[in-house]
Amino acid sequence: MELICPAGTPAAFREAVDAGADAVYCGFRDETNARNFPGLNFSRDELKAAIAYARQHGTMTFVAINTFMRAGREKLWHEAVDDAVRLGADAVILADFGLMAYTAERYPDQRLHVSVQASAANADAVNFLVETFRAKRVVLPRILTIPDIARLARQIRCEIEVFVFGGLCVMAEGRCSLSSYATGKSPNMNGVCSPASHVRYREDGRELVSELGDYTINRFPAGEAAGYPTLCKGRFNVADERGYAFEDPVSLDVMDHVDLLREAGVSALKIEGRQRGKAYVAEVVSVMRRALAANAADRPALISRLRLLSEGQRTTSGAYEKRWR
Amino acid sequence: MTVATLPSLSLGPVLYLWDGPKWRDFYFRIADEAPVAHVVIGETVCSKRLHFIEPHVGEVVERLERAGKSVSLASLALVTLERESQIVRALARDSAHPVEANDLSALGLLAGKPHSVGPLINVYNGATARLLASRGATSICLPPELPMASVREIVRDAPGVAFEIFAFGRVPLAISARCAHARSKGLVKDNCQFICGDDPDGLVVETLDRQPFLALNGVQTVSHTCQALIQELPELAAAGISRIRLSPQDCDMVSVARTFDDAIAGRSAPADAIARLQTAYPGASLSNGFHYAQQGAAWIAGHASA
Numbered sequence: 001m002e003l004i005c006p007a008g009t010p011a012a013f014r015e016a017v018d019a020g021a022d023a024v025y026c027g028f029r030d031e032t033n034a035r036n037f038p039g040l041n042f043s044r045d046e047l048k049a050a051i052a053y054a055r056q057h058g059t060m061t062f063v064a065i066n067t068f069m070r071a072g073r074e075k076l077w078h079e080a081v082d083d084a085v086r087l088g089a090d091a092v093i094l095a096d097f098g099l100m101a102y103t104a105e106r107y108p109d110q111r112l113h114v115s116v117q118a119s120a121a122n123a124d125a126v127n128f129l130v131e132t133f134r135a136k137r138v139v140l141p142r143i144l145t146i147p148d149i150a151r152l153a154r155q156i157r158c159e160i161e162v163f164v165f166g167g168l169c170v171m172a173e174g175r176c177s178l179s180s181y182a183t184g185k186s187p188n189m190n191g192v193c194s195p196a197s198h199v200r201y202r203e204d205g206r207e208l209v210s211e212l213g214d215y216t217i218n219r220f221p222a223g224e225a226a227g228y229p230t231l232c233k234g235r236f237n238v239a240d241e242r243g244y245a246f247e248d249p250v251s252l253d254v255m256d257h258v259d260l261l262r263e264a265g266v267s268a269l270k271i272e273g274r275q276r277g278k279a280y281v282a283e284v285v286s287v288m289r290r291a292l293a294a295n296a297a298d299r300p301a302l303i304s305r306l307r308l309l310s311e312g313q314r315t316t317s318g319a320y321e322k323r324w325r
Numbered sequence: 326m327t328v329a330t331l332p333s334l335s336l337g338p339v340l341y342l343w344d345g346p347k348w349r350d351f352y353f354r355i356a357d358e359a360p361v362a363h364v365v366i367g368e369t370v371c372s373k374r375l376h377f378i379e380p381h382v383g384e385v386v387e388r389l390e391r392a393g394k395s396v397s398l399a400s401l402a403l404v405t406l407e408r409e410s411q412i413v414r415a416l417a418r419d420s421a422h423p424v425e426a427n428d429l430s431a432l433g434l435l436a437g438k439p440h441s442v443g444p445l446i447n448v449y450n451g452a453t454a455r456l457l458a459s460r461g462a463t464s465i466c467l468p469p470e471l472p473m474a475s476v477r478e479i480v481r482d483a484p485g486v487a488f489e490i491f492a493f494g495r496v497p498l499a500i501s502a503r504c505a506h507a508r509s510k511g512l513v514k515d516n517c518q519f520i521c522g523d524d525p526d527g528l529v530v531e532t533l534d535r536q537p538f539l540a541l542n543g544v545q546t547v548s549h550t551c552q553a554l555i556q557e558l559p560e561l562a563a564a565g566i567s568r569i570r571l572s573p574q575d576c577d578m579v580s581v582a583r584t585f586d587d588a589i590a591g592r593s594a595p596a597d598a599i600a601r602l603q604t605a606y607p608g609a610s611l612s613n614g615f616h617y618a619q620q621g622a623a624w625i626a627g628h629a630s631a
Contacts, residue, residue, distance in 0.1 A: 068449035071478035098452025119447075120429050122404045124413065128433025143502035144405055151407060171499035171546070172403060174447060177470040178498050178539070181548055181621035184614065186470055188447060209534075213620055216532040232499075237531040238509040238541065245530055245541075246505050319502045325514035 001262055001269050003292065004062065004161060005285045008040040008274040012281040013050045016059075019285035023060035025093065026050065026274065032080040033064045034095075034117055035274040036191030044083055051088050060090035066115035067191045068096045078102055085110050093139065094118070095174055095188075100133040114138040116163070117174035117188070123155035130158045137161055139270065141173050142252065143319045146260050153265030160265060165284065165306065166272025168252040168318050170232040178231045182213040194230045201226065210234075253315035255291060255303045284309055331589055332562050334582055335363035335489060337444075337466075337572040338399040338425075340497060341542055342374050342522040349381040351573070356385075356392040359582040363568065364389050365425050367399035369443070370500070371543045372409045373517070386422065397423040400431040402445045403500050403544065426462075436460045444468055444491050444570070445500075449475065451482020458486045465489065466570055469496045469552060472618035473560065480565040487567035492554040493581055493602075494572025495527060495540060495547040496612075496621060506541040514544070526575035537610075538622075550612035550622050553602055555588050556595035557616055580605035 005021035007013035016024045027033025029041035042050065051061045063084040069077040077099050084092050085107050092110060094100050095117035103112055116139040120126045129135045137159040140149065153160055171178070176193075180186030183198040200211045208220045210229035217229035227233070232246040252272070254261070261269070269292075271284055284306065291302040307315055318324055336355060339348060355364065366385060368375050389396050398420050400413050416424055417434035426432045427443040437460070444466040448454050454465055466489035467476060480488050504514035506521045506528060521528075527540030527547050537549040551574065554561065558569065569589065571581055584601040587593040593601070602611065614623030 068447055069452065071450040071475040071482065074450055074452060096447070096449065096453060097456050098450050101452060101456050118429070122410050122428075122430050124410060124431075124433050125404070125429035128429055128436075131433075143403070148405055170503065171501045175402075175445060176499040177468075177496070177621065178546065180470045180615070181496070181498050181539075184618065184620040184623075188449065188468075189470070214622075215536065215538055216534045219533045235533055236538065237533060237535065238528060241509065242533065245509060246501070246546075247503070322515070323513065325503050 001258075001266060001292070002161075003285070003289060004268050004270040006166070006271055006274040006276065006281060007050070008035065008037070008276065009278065010042065010046045010050055012276070012278040014053060015278045015282035016285050017054050017057050019282050020289035021059055021285055023062050023090065023268075024050075024054060025062040025064055025270075027064040027066075028080050028083075030076060030080075031070070031189075031191050032067055032077050034066045034115070034187055034191045035064075036067070037275050038196070040275060044087065047084070048087050055088075061088070062091045062093055062113065063089040064093040064115065065099065066093050066095040066117045068188045069099055070189060074098070081107070091137070100129070100135070104133040108134070111136050113161070115174070116141055119172050119174040121172070123152055126152070126156040126158065130156065137267065139163075142169055143172050145322050146257060146264055146320050149261070149266065150264035159267035161268035161270050162261060162266050163252060163272055164254045164258070164261070164269045165288065166251060166276075168247070168250065168272075168316065170247040176232075182215050182231060194228070199229055248314065248316075250314045250316045251310045252318050253303075253307060253310060254317045254320050255288070255299075255306060257317065257320060258292065280309060330567075332558075332566050332569050333362040334360060334585055334589070335365065335568045335570045336361045336578070336582070337491070337494070337570050338365050338367050338369050339573045340370055340495075340545065340547065341525050341527060341575070342371075342377065342519060343525050343575075344522065345377050345381050347525070348378050349385055351578070352385040353388055354579060355582075356388040356394065358579045360586040361571070361582050362395065363397070364394045365397045365399050365441075365443075367425075369399045369402045369427050369445075370545045371504075371521075372401055372406070372412060373514075374519070374521075374543070375412070377522075397425045397441055399425045399443060400427045402427040402443075403502070404428050404430050405502065425466075432457070432460070439463050442466065445497065448479070451479050454479055454483035454486055454488075458483060463487060464568065466491060466568075470615045470621060473557070473564075473616050474618065476561070476566070477564045488565070489568035489570050490554060490561055490566050491552060491572060492558075492561075492569045493585065494551060494574055495549070496552050496615070497545055497547050498539070498621075499546040501544050501546075504544045505546065506543050509541060548612065548621060549610070550624075551606060551609040552613065552615070552621075553599070553611040554613055554616055555585065555598045555602065556627070557613065558585075558588050562589070574606060574609070576606035576609070578605075
């Protein structure tokens with residue numbers, strides 16, 4: 001299975017290549033990609049240099065252009081595809097049907113991957129995109145169990161890539177307007193979720209309160225580490241019960257199930273984290289590379305080392321296990 | 326200035342779990358009293374709920390059609406199990422009524438047949454709308470988070486498609502494989518005991534500072550506020566919007582439909598219409614922020630458009 005690694009900066013890109021990534025994915029510095037965070041992402045020149053570096057080392061470069069084209073501003077997305085193709089991207093990762101149609105028509109030989117943001121969660125959905133846009137690979141939304149994935153793999157005519165490590169969306173990706181409801185900025189339109197521009201922390205007595213827009217997302221008593229107020233991982237009151245209504249502040253780790261994913265027919269394992277620093281990327285990629293190559297006896301030690309790198313050191317296998325539902 | 330055709334009213338599917346008789350009687354009253362032209366029925370949120378309404382679908386369709394409404398059947402929004410795929414395949418293949426596609430599998434299966442596209446399909450630009458139209462989509466309900474500037478561009482860019490706007494109801498904001506509603510009562514999805522049926526208008530999620538924020542509807546999360554694009558109707562009509570969608574809440578939906586009907590026809594002023602909505606849906610806080618490219622929860626008074 002290929003190891004697909006994130007890069008939010010040219011430095012992280014080189015680290016990922018050096019650490020043994022089969023492919024590195026990245027995006028342009030604008031609203032065309034779903035990690036449109038301040039200080040991240042690539043200019044055209046940076047992408048050109050990154051692709052050249054990757055080529056020298058036999059690594060592929062995937063360019064994520066995976067937000068939805070804003071009506072009237074389609075040119076920004078078209079140019080992102082034009083430039084990614086011109087600069088030699090090994091694949092473009094797309095979510096918008098209009099942009100898939102543009103790409104399939106203009107660049108019939110360009111390898112097209114379906115982004116997780118497209119929310120293709122079943123065989124008929126995937127086959128629709130394969131037939132219509134000649135998609136070669138689908139990145140599956142994090143809502144399927146491993147048996148679901150195995151069944152899907154038998155019914156589709158393209159490769160499967162799944163997220164195995166890093167941030168975890170609780171909601172079906174590409175179908176979530178929670179952030180937009182609270183802040184006016186959405187993953188689909190702006191490439192951001194719970195954006196830092198709308199985050200505030202304030203002290204209230206002995207508690208630290210984290211807010212997103214006009215809403216309290218969490219309150220931390222003295223001594224409890226304050227996490228970032230990602231909306232779906234906040235603490236709320238539901239029917240007078242106080243708690244994490246959607247999901248605890250955990251991150252995804254399904255490295256224990258790597259062999260099952262391989263048997264299910266998965267072609268590529270994806271690490272989330274384009275917003276992470278180069279040291280994190282270097283460490284996660286190299287440990288994961290070794291974990292994939294290790295035999296069953298040596299793997300657990302490597303996996304526990306990976307776990308130390310996770311947010312808050314708490315992880316979940318999420319929807320890949322049925323009991324999560 | 327050309328006078329645009331006035332939009333007609335459509336009623337979206339009931340998003341919540343209502344028991345069979347309540348669901349049936351709701352539509353009987355809609356058939357008899359509500360000035361809506363189009364009605365979309367069917368379970369979109371959770372396949373586990375389908376058996377509640379199935380015994381009543383036939384009689385509801387018949388009553389609505391006898392009242393002159395056009396009826397379409399909605400497909401599931403989240404399709405992951407083989408059983409769910411089979412439900413969508415059967416609907417796409419056998420339905421005697423037009424189908425509203427709410428996920429990509431339905432879109433794929435309906436190619437070449439006239440169909441409509443629901444608000445949970447990501448249509449953010451004219452290119453996507455044109456592509457779907459070329460495959461048989463005749464009407465598209467645009468995503469509720471779209472600002473007016475995008476709505477205007479899309480309508481202009483995809484002539485021949487009837488566009489619909491989500492104008493009333495708690496906004497569907499997210500859907501998950503996990504059931505937060507079951508989780509809130511100490512259960513999991515596979516053993517949920519249909520507890521979402523206890524909350525026919527959604528279960529409110531408050532912040533820790535007791536501010537109402539969202540509402541749970543099974544695996545779906547909806548807004549706490551009720552979107553109400555009513556002072557915006559002239560602007561939507563002028564932009565070429567064909568249909569105004571009302572999404573059922575557990576309130577007097579006949580009165581809501583009459584209020585929108587009067588507002589579209591110019592028989593009632595925006596301030597009166599808003600007051601009437603508040604009577605029909607007591608206690609609801611209204612929002613229209615998405616329309617103005619602001620946070621969806623916001624309420625913007627007046628007529629200025631983004």
